[in-house]
């Protein structure tokens with residue numbers, strides 16, 4: 781069983797994807813981490829994504845980097861959304877994601893283009909969304925909880941900028957697959973969102 785979970789930043793897709801993987805005993809891939817790892821190396825190598833496109837696309841990374849907490853920072857998230865718009869970067873990560881999706885027994889993947897590009901034949905596709913206001917509140921709370929002193933307005937602006945880049949890019953933009961089920965988590969607790977996600981998957985498998 782392949783489950784594709786897509787949606788914008790802080791919509792709850794990662795939490796839902798992890799819970800689905802646990803529920804069905806499937807391996808899970810957070811594909812955003814791959815773009816974050818490329819972004820991290822772009823930052824370390826001081827590459828300019830606008831001017832050194834080929835060097836950015838050639839940016840490889842060690843598997844161990846995927847566990848580094850630095851990948852979770854908002855700065856890397858912003859840079860990830862810049863480098864991920866580059867078709868060559870997307871091409872360099874494509875086969876790895878497709879292989880993960882096709883492994884025997886199935887998998888859960890979350891990202892922006894899982895239902896549309898990586899696993900268009902997924903058994904169940906969810907598109908998780910929430911209002912910008914709610915997503916900014918969640919992300920703000922999370923950052924304060926981690927000890928980052930950041931204003932709500934800044935977090936909201938960052939989320940808007942990332943949404944705009946992720947939806948406007950020409951290469952695999954964030955969009956809901958025609959056969960995906962929509963899950964709006966704006967008014968839902970985490971537990972209720974997970975329960976609803978399981979219902980939606982069951983209805984499709």
Ligand code: C5P
Pocket residue numbers: 789790811812813815816857860861862864865890891892893894942946
């Ligand atoms: O999901 P996460 O916030 O970790 O993703 C970071 C960035 O990576 C996103 O803003 C998006 O630009 C990019 N991304 C993508 N395609 C995916 C997953 C993430 O373009 N499948």
